[in-house]
Amino acid sequence: MSSFFADIVSTIFPAAHAEAPVTTEDEHSSAGSSDEPEPEVIEQEEKEEEEEEEEEEEPEDIMPALEEECANSKACEPAKHHFEECVARVTKDIEEHEAQGKKRAHGEDCVEEWFHLAHCVDPCVAPKLWSKLK
Numbered sequence: 001m002s003s004f005f006a007d008i009v010s011t012i013f014p015a016a017h018a019e020a021p022v023t024t025e026d027e028h029s030s031a032g033s034s035d036e037p038e039p040e041v042i043e044q045e046e047k048e049e050e051e052e053e054e055e056e057e058e059p060e061d062i063m064p065a066l067e068e069e070c071a072n073s074k075a076c077e078p079a080k081h082h083f084e085e086c087v088a089r090v091t092k093d094i095e096e097h098e099a100q101g102k103k104r105a106h107g108e109d110c111v112e113e114w115f116h117l118a119h120c121v122d123p124c125v126a127p128k129l130w131s132k133l134k
């Protein structure tokens with residue numbers, strides 16, 4: 001469910017993308033005589049990364065699947081329907097403004113609809129999640 005919401009939110013509010021800082025030739029030449037690290041350094045860094053990956057293995061998070069299941073349930077169907085309609089309406093509005101080259105000033109958002117859906121999903125998810133965690 002959180003990935004579901006994350007996808008919807010990222011559709012409505014695209015993330016800003018930063019560019020790498022521009023470096024001049026003087027900065028490149030003063031950085032050192034060799035741009036490439038030595039093979040020994042590379043091998044050691046790769047080993048450290050592999051060790052970190054092995055340590056970071058975590059169990060699968062079951063909550064997103066439970067949230068998705070509950071959002072698709074009959075009990076939450078009306079809230080999900082209203083949220084999806086709102087997302088479609090807002091997305092269309094954003095696309096129309098972009099096509100016209102206009103900036104969208106304080107238009108509608110779907111926060112209220114998202115909260116309605118979350119208030120339906122949470123009570124459904126909680127008992128299922130706790131039963132699997134015990």
